[in-house]
Amino acid sequence: MHAHDEVLDLIGAWALDACDPDEAARVDVHLAGCPPCAAQARRLRAGAGWLAADRVIPPPRALRHRVLATARAARPPTLMPTLVGAYAGQAALLDGLLGAVRDDDWARTDPRHETVGGVVAHLAGNDAMLAADLGLAVVPVPDGPVAEVHAAWREQSRVIVDGLAGQESALDQPVRLAHTGPPPRRPLRDALVQRAFETWIHLDDIGAAVGRGTTTPPPEQVRRIVDLAAALLPEALEGSPAGTVRLVLDGAGGGEWTLPCGPGGETTIFADAVEFTRLVANRRSAETLPHSATGSPAVSTRVLSVAATLGCD
Structure with a gap:
């Protein structure tokens, strides 16, 4: 319910394109796996269209920054939504890329994990390790069609994002970091930085393999x-x-x-x-x-x- 509550707090602003990038990413990830919230979001977005002015007047360039700065001064953002939002944002970008690749792209070579499909399976396994340490549901990675591997990774990502909603006190919980050797244990706050980091890096790996180029995370990330x-x-x-x-x-x-x-x-x-x-x-x-x-x-x-x-x- 924490995830639903958080999205319901944000969904009105989301319908008006007034969320910051991290908030919008969290809403998008949740809506992809929650039909009731998605239906309400569509209704609000449709209603927002009726509120549009006949003539759009561009706001002053600094207005959005001033409004957000004032709002954050009144209620500073907590760390958990910031870290989860960064991970959710990179996951949403990767999900979008995977949804657009051709069937034959999944077999393209990757120097570390053999193929593009192997990259996604590797990423899903590292996400599953974090979910297990947090006591969240672990989504098995199938040894089958790449579409099923993609779906398993997407679901595991959703489980982590939804499971951590409102769990600010868990940031100091020790969990395993993904690593080439024995996984070191670090606080969850570090693991979430790593999950966003690894998702971005594999987004670029896959983008390079299928000819889509590279990306750059936001400066704070x-x-x-x-x-x-x-x-x-x-x-x-x-x-x-x-x-x-x-x-x-x-x-x-x-x-x-x-x-x-x-x-x-x-x-x-x-x-x-x-x-x-x-x-x-x-x-x-x-x-x-x-x-x-x-x-x-x-x-x-x-x-x-x-x-x-x-x-x-």
Whole structure:
């Protein structure tokens, strides 16, 4: 019922296109699996059409920002809807892409999971691991037609989004992160960042395989991905002291991160934030990431090489 309650709070604004992107994504994901809410949404959207003015006057460019800033000051958004909304938004984009690919696209080659269908099955399995840790329903991934694999992944995503509605207190619950080795346990807040991250990366993997190109997450999502990588890097570098490492990342979601990584001097690495997240996903390497560094060249190479091992596959 939490998911229904949250959507009912948002659905009027959604019908008027007044939701922010994260809120709209949560509504879209819920409506895809909830016929009663979808029917009400259609009625509200139809009613909104009757309210339209005969002559549309474009609002001032800064109006939406001022209204949202005022509303958020009165009721700041809580973290759970923000993190779940980021994941739901990437899932909605991937679902849309998968719904548009041709039948023969599912068999296109993927370097990590054999085929496009294998990518979706892998993603569904990692989502199922999180659902199991949260005590939510686990949707089996069928060993059958790719359309059924797609449907299983979509349903597992919906279970997670709906199951976490209103569960702000669960953000500190330890759960497993997807990983190439034994899954590390981290708070749910980190796992949700990773689920949005992995969904985006596989969206781009599949987009590249079928000729649809790549995408870029919103800046705040990029920043959360870098935050997670920065939290994981010092432990991953244990046994190879790197001193103090500063990441200075520009572009969307950029900023500065200072990481204590054992004894030694200071090394600063300069790069683009989005490209750094692709490094963390192992879609770039220390050699192919455009970057510069001051301090120890050996340390900067080591840090970037280890960062490329933090991804999900």
